[in-house]
Amino acid sequence: MNRFSVLHRFFLSPSSGAPLAFFRIAIALLGLVQAGWLAGSIALLYGENGLVPWAISDGIVDPYLPQLSWLKPVSEFTGLSADTWVYIIMGIYLLSLIMLLLGKFTRVAAFTAWALHMMFINTGFMAAYGVETFMHIALFYCILMPVGHVFSWDARWRTTVRDSEWYTLSIRVLQLHLCLVYVASGVEKAMGTQWWNGEAIWQTMMQGQFSRFDMRWMAGFPLLAKMLGWSTLVLETCYPLFIWWKRTRPYGYLAIVMLHLGIAVFMGLQLFSSVMIIFNTAAFGWPYVQHIYRTRVQPLYEKKKLHRAGRLATQAFWNFE
C-alpha cells in the first residue's frame, strides 16, 4: 500500500453524514439557548452605550472586522435607534439559527449566522469567552462542511442517504482541529506552576464567579487538588494520543466528556462545556452515542411498542369473543 492510498483512506474513505448533522443541529440549538439566555442583556453587552460602548470597541477592533457600529449609518438613515437595530440583527441571527437547526437553506443560514455572530463577538470582544470562540469556529465549519445533507429539511425528499468521502474529510478536519486545541491548551497550562501543584484547581474553586459549592474543605486535601490539576494536564496534552488509538478512544472520549461535565457542574460554565462536548461528539464520539442508542434506548422503545401491540391484540381478542 503506498503513501497516497493511506492518505486517501484517512481523508476520503466514505462515511456517514450523521455526525455532521448532529453537529449542525446541536450548534444551532446551543446558539439559540445562548441568545435566549442573554436576550435581556443585549443593550448592556452589545449596545451603542453598553458597558463597553461602540466608541471604545471601534477603536480597538481591527477596522476590517464586521462590528455592530457599522449599523450607525443605517440607524441615522432609518431614524431607528442603534440599539433597536441591534435587536433587529439579533432577531435575524436567531432566525438564521432556526433555519440552520431545521436544515433549510443550510449554507445560507450558516453564512448569515456566522456573519452576524462575528459582528456580536467583535463588538463585545471584551465580554467574550471560550463559548464564543468555539461557536465562531463551528459556524464557519457549518458553511463549508456538508452539514445539511442528513436529518434536514433540505434533504427531506432524498430517498437514499449515501456515505460520502466529503463527510470523512470534514470529520478529519474537526478531529485535527480539536487535537490542536487540546494540546495548545494543555501546553499553556503546563507552563504555569499552579497546574502542577494543584493551586489552579483550588483558586478556581474558591472564586465566587465559578464556585457552585463550598469547596473550602479541599485545602485539607492538597493531593486531591494536585491530582485534578495533573489529570487535566494529561487529558489535554495527551488528547491526540488516546483519542486516535481505537482501543483507548471510548475511554478517552468518556474522560473528556466527564472533564467538561465537571466544568459545567463545578464552575457553572454550561455553555462552554456544551460546545466542547458537541465538538468531541461530532468528531470522535458519534459511534459510541449511536451504539448506546441502539443497545440501550432503542430496545426500550421496542419493548414499549411490543407491550402496546400485545395490549391491542388482547383487546381485539376479547372484542371478538
Added chain:
Amino acid sequence: MFTWKHICWISFAAFHLLVAALHAAHMEEWPGHTSWLMKRLSAYGDYTGTGNIFSFFAPNIGNEIAVVYTIANKKKQQVTRLEGANTECNRRIRTIYNFFSISEAQPLLASSCAAYMLHRYPESEMIRITVIGRQVPDMQAFRAGAEPKWEPFLVKDYKKKIASR
C-alpha cells in the same frame, strides 16, 4: 484515486489547520508579526476562527475582580453592582472586569463603566467606581488560618457635567 477537487479541498484543509496551529502557537507575538503575510494570516484567522490562542485558565489563575458603584446626587446615595440574577450575563460582565488587571486599560474601562452607570441612572450626579480584587490564599496559608479577602485597587470618581446656562 485523488481527483483535483479532492486535492484542492485537502490542501485548503491543511492550510486552514496550519493557520490554526500558528495562531495557537502565539504567531501574533512573534517577531515580524507585522509583515504583509502575517497580517493576511491574522485576518484569515479572525474571520474563520483559526486566529485563537487557547490559554483558558493558563498559565495561572488570575484574581477575581468585581466593581462596586456608588451613585449619588444631592438628595441620596446608593451602592450597587451590575451583576444580577442572570449567570451568563454576570460571567460576561466579570470577563470585562478582568481587563482591570491590565493597568493600561484601567482609566478607559473605568470611565466606560461610569458612563454606562450615568446613562442607566440619569438622576445621578456623581459615580464612584471601586474596583476590588479577591485575594485567595494558597491552600497551605488557608490551612494556617488565612482567609480570602477583597481589596480595593482602583477608586475613581466621575461627575456629571451640567451644562451652564
